[in-house]
Amino acid sequence: MSAPVILWLRQDLRLSDQPAYAAAAAHGPVIPVYVHDETIGGPWAMAGAQKWWLHHSLNTLSEDLEHKGLRLVLRxxxxxxxxxxxxxxxxxxxxxxxxxxxxxxxxxxRVLASKLDLVLHEGTRLTPPDHLRTGAGGRFRMFTPYWKALLRDMPPPLPVSAPAAVTGIEGALASDTLADWNLLPTKPDWATGFDIWTPGEAGAKAALKRFLPEIEDYDEARNLPSREGTSRLSPHLHFGEISPATVWHHCAKAARTKAEPFLRQIAWRDFGANVIEVLPDYGRRNGREAFDDLPWRSGADADRDFEAWTKGMTGYPIVDAGMRELWATGWMHNRVRMITASFLIKHLLIDWRRGERWFWDTLVDADYGSNAVNWQWVAGTGIDANMFSRIMAPLVQSEKFDAGDYIRSWVPELKHVQGDAIHDPEEAGLLKPKGYPAKIIGHREARERALAAAREARA
Known part of the structure; x- marks a missing residue:
């Protein structure tokens, strides 16, 4: 029998369209292994919401491997x-x-390549980030030209099925159990609302199947928090339970000419990988140095406001609904992510990095590239971003995108408020609902403060 081959798994927890798994199966007895490195990433080490997902994803992957005659080694x-x-x-x-x-x-x-025969395959993105180059041969820093270049490279290779036959090793290697790692919360169990998710490869395929009939409405529905208009594939893609190539081909086939708005979102994820390869510290450093002097608020008052934001107690219903959804489910609607992020940065004038950290800790789909690019886009500090002076009006956004039922679902103090008053009960002249706070700051006051801070930074 030939020498065994190690299959090193990380954020690629699937068997279908998994080039490393296919290559290992073709070359010898396979030893699949997942190493839980609790320090990897430093400040971006895996946080609680992701650990919850990891536990369930590894559990289903282990069962899938057992059906193939393989044992997943946990270290x-x-x-x-x-x-x-x-x-x-x-x-x-x-x-x-x-x-x-x-x-x-x-x-x-790099360390492993210097010590072992490490064979790396592509499969976490649509195409390797450094494969796309500008006309001058450099790396892209703006999404639109990146997207155009990516389209010239698409479609990606057709996804392939998992190998029909695979050989394991004789005997057993030392392995932890998932229970040894204590990935699940217990006291308290804050993940009771996470039961909306089905981690694992089968769950990813089911999520894609549910979404495909809705994809032609995605361009409009994705902005409506009260509708189930998004794919909810982001955590499955982050943990590699489904390949981006699989998603691309199924969506392109289902929607044809109307698939582009969703495919752009898959490409945005690729763009995030491109940015962090060019700027590895993008999660902590402004993409535009001009913002290094922006006078972010700090101290006790800012801390109090930040805590109110995290708990969904700002007095802005759409913001509070989003923050409560995040805490309860580990996820937040895409449009509401932008609104809540803009509110923290522009209305509360709190450094985008504090928000990025909170999202990292609480999102099941927290991805270093996507998280950093998204926050810097909203903040206006990124290499490809909105202008800082573009300040979202959360109350206007709430009404424009018909978020009433979404608010009633996540802010029970307001569930009896009828009609458009739900977007701003205070302005509608309603009595203060029991337990619900007044606005933490007025929109006009917040806007003027943010613009003054921007002028100070420019000066």
């Missing part, structure tokens, strides 16, 4: 050291994995 510790140790125990030097673009994973890949 905890430094990722590079554990892979090297496993290779020594198994008597092999060959490791197959999908290439990842977060700076910390690229560091680990």
């Amino acid at each position: 905890r510790g430094d990722a590079a050291r554990e892979i090297i140790r496993l290779a020594q125990e198994a008597g092999t030097r060959t490791v197959h994995a999908l290439h990842h673009y977060e700076p910390w994973w690229q560091d680990v890949e």
